[in-house]
Amino acid sequence: MSRPLNQRMLRITYYVILLLAIVLIPSAIVHAQDPTPSDDQVNAIASQLYCPVCENTPLDVCPTEACRQWRALIRQMISEGETEAEIKQYFVENYGARVLGAPPATGLNWLVYIIPPVIILAGAFFLLRALKEWTKPATSSATPGASEAKPVAQDDYVTRLEEELKKRK
Secondary structure (H helix, E strand, O other), rough: HHHHHHHHHHHHHHHHHHHHHHHHHHHHHHOOOOOOOHHHHHHHHHOOEEEOOOOOOOOOOOOHHHHHHHHHHHHHHOOOOOOOOHHHHHHHHHHHHEEEOOOOOOOOHHHHHHHHHHHHHHHHHHHHHHHHHOOOOOOOOOOOHHHHOOOOOHHHHHHHHHHHHHHHH
């Protein structure tokens, strides 16, 4: 009787192992295929942020260890399903608005978006006005015949210079 019992236990053990293999192998495959964010996805967000430690260095090109860790944090946040806006908000909350590549259009920051186009338009306006003035023919306020009738009084120096030049010829 011990022999059939051992065979039965052995079969049950095989069935349990087979059942575990059937259940665990697909979950391991699915777990191994979690999409990890690519470097392009991470750099797309990191390029819009500036390093909180280094001056004027975008986060995607900063060589410091801190920036490498922040890029890894961005990768983790993307894999957790957070959006670009949520990631930016996280960095603003922790390091201030100075980490943003473009200042938010709130408060006096909106002037950054308004003043440059206004200056460019004003410059174009003044340039066009100056070009029109330069290309406009010179007109005298007197009548055209009156300028021919009156000789222009010349300076004595100019008169003497002209005479000397005539003598050299």
